[in-house]
Amino acid sequence: MNSIELISIIVFFLGLYGLLTNRNIVKTIVFASMMEVGIIMFWLSIGFTEGMVAPIVASMFEVDNYQVYISDPLPQALMITAIVIGISITAIKTIMFITLYRKFKTTDWDIAKIKSKEVSKEAIQKG
Amino acid sequence: MTTTIMSFWLFCNIFVLFQKKLLSMILWLFLSSIIASLGFLFLGSPDVAMAEATASAFVTIIFIVCFENFFGIKNLQNFIEEENSKTRENIFKKIILPAFVVLCTFALFMNFLPQAPQDTYLKNLYILRASTDVGGQNVVGAIYLGYRVYDTIFEALLLLIAVVAVVHLSHFDGVYKKDGKQSEVKNNAISLFTVRIVAPITVLFGIYLIANGAITAGGGFQGGLAVASFFICRFLIFDIYDIPIKKVNKLEDTIFVAVVIMASLMVFHGFFGEIPPNYLPIAQNIYLFIMNLLIGIKVACGFTILLYRYVAIERN
Numbered sequence: 001m002n003s004i005e006l007i008s009i010i011v012f013f014l015g016l017y018g019l020l021t022n023r024n025i026v027k028t029i030v031f032a033s034m035m036e037v038g039i040i041m042f043w044l045s046i047g048f049t050e051g052m053v054a055p056i057v058a059s060m061f062e063v064d065n066y067q068v069y070i071s072d073p074l075p076q077a078l079m080i081t082a083i084v085i086g087i088s089i090t091a092i093k094t095i096m097f098i099t100l101y102r103k104f105k106t107t108d109w110d111i112a113k114i115k116s117k118e119v120s121k122e123a124i125q126k127g
Numbered sequence: 128m129t130t131t132i133m134s135f136w137l138f139c140n141i142f143v144l145f146q147k148k149l150l151s152m153i154l155w156l157f158l159s160s161i162i163a164s165l166g167f168l169f170l171g172s173p174d175v176a177m178a179e180a181t182a183s184a185f186v187t188i189i190f191i192v193c194f195e196n197f198f199g200i201k202n203l204q205n206f207i208e209e210e211n212s213k214t215r216e217n218i219f220k221k222i223i224l225p226a227f228v229v230l231c232t233f234a235l236f237m238n239f240l241p242q243a244p245q246d247t248y249l250k251n252l253y254i255l256r257a258s259t260d261v262g263g264q265n266v267v268g269a270i271y272l273g274y275r276v277y278d279t280i281f282e283a284l285l286l287l288i289a290v291v292a293v294v295h296l297s298h299f300d301g302v303y304k305k306d307g308k309q310s311e312v313k314n315n316a317i318s319l320f321t322v323r324i325v326a327p328i329t330v331l332f333g334i335y336l337i338a339n340g341a342i343t344a345g346g347g348f349q350g351g352l353a354v355a356s357f358f359i360c361r362f363l364i365f366d367i368y369d370i371p372i373k374k375v376n377k378l379e380d381t382i383f384v385a386v387v388i389m390a391s392l393m394v395f396h397g398f399f400g401e402i403p404p405n406y407l408p409i410a411q412n413i414y415l416f417i418m419n420l421l422i423g424i425k426v427a428c429g430f431t432i433l434l435y436r437y438v439a440i441e442r443n
Binding site for chain 2: 003004005007009010011013014015016017018020021024026027030031033034037038040041044045046047048050052053054055056057058063067070071072073074076077078079080081083084085086087088089090091092094095096098099
């Protein structure tokens with residue numbers, strides 16, 4: 001396990017701490033995207049040693065002689081899809097927050113919870 | 128070198144944690160993402176670095192445009208959390224319990240990490256066989272268009288679902304009216320330089336990335352993101368809202384179907400022989416180019432719609 005893996009795990013847990021301690025909805029969205037970058041960095045740094053190059057192979061000569069110095073292509077292919085999914089999920093989170101703000105006029109998780117309970121109680125009483 | 132960048136990245140993330148104002152928090156997150164993309168480049172993965180750099184710019188634009196329109200820029204600067212009384216229970220709830228949970232999960236996580244060196248069987252297999260099995264020189268592109276094409280299909284589906292969700296949740300059917308908010312920057316030298324010189328070069332760079340995705344670093348996702356940034360730049364500076372959203376959405380749907388058909392042709396043909404099937408090099412290159420082009424157009428359409436709808440929320 002190298003130092004980059006350790007740093008990315010620490011960043012992931014910094015994001016988790018931010019998620020747990022903030023009541024502001026927008027801040028939790030920001031910390032969720034921070035955790036995502038930590039995960040991507042962890043995947044890319046698995047099995048990395050200093051001086052590795054990109055997995056673009058022009059000839060079999062390169063493969064035979066420099067195979068040790070080519071970085072692992074599989075996590076990179078997975079992480080490109082993860083990044084695009086991450087943006088679209090961030091967009092959905094923000095748009096859901098905006099609809100919630102329009103309804104309850106708050107940016108706080110606790111107040112939003114209380115207000116949504118009130119709304120559901122009123123709906124039950126009305127039948 | 129890599130360790131230095133990583134420590135900068137760590138400090139940026141710690142700064143994000145201690146910011147109180149929302150705007151500075153978003154800007155610190157943007158800085159940390161940019162440094163992370165530099166780190167990806169030094170980790171030997173230029174494809175992911177390009178995608179992350181554009182992605183961080185997109186997320187920052189979404190946050191700032193959306194909240195600036197919604198709360199106003201003055202409120203955004205002072206958008207501090209609602210005051211809470213500092214009782215003992217609150218300190219326990221806010222610091223001690225979360226820190227305990229985080230430390231416990233951290234310890235568990237560290238315990239499950241393997242200490243043995245990484246198994247390089249799959250890596251060697253992909254590097255050896257990618258150029259003959261799928262074609263091209265970029266092994267990353269060969270993996271996400273050949274060996275693991277199901278991942279790409281589901282990623283495209285998820286982007287489509289995100290666009291549908293955003294379009295559905297931001298009700299906007301009326302005619303767009305200009306409110307003249309952006310008119311102050313219209314004749315600014317920097318904005319003119321951006322739109323007339325930088326943005327066309329960005330589009331050209333995006334097309335280059337899509338066309339050469341099989342040979343060098345790049346591909347459909349990165350090129351599509353670069354092309355989409357042109358439309359966003361044009362809208363933010365000149366306030367032009369002339370893109371027919373419904374038609375673009377329909378185009379995206381059609382292209383998604385085309386991606387599925389193209390990929391399933393390759394995969395189902397492979398059921399009778401090898402997976403992936405051994406085609407002629409010219410057929411392989413045509414397949415890679417068409418897939419990159421389709422994915423590029425699809426990603427560009429999707430992200431253009433996403434940001435246009437975001438701005439449309441306020442103008443409703």
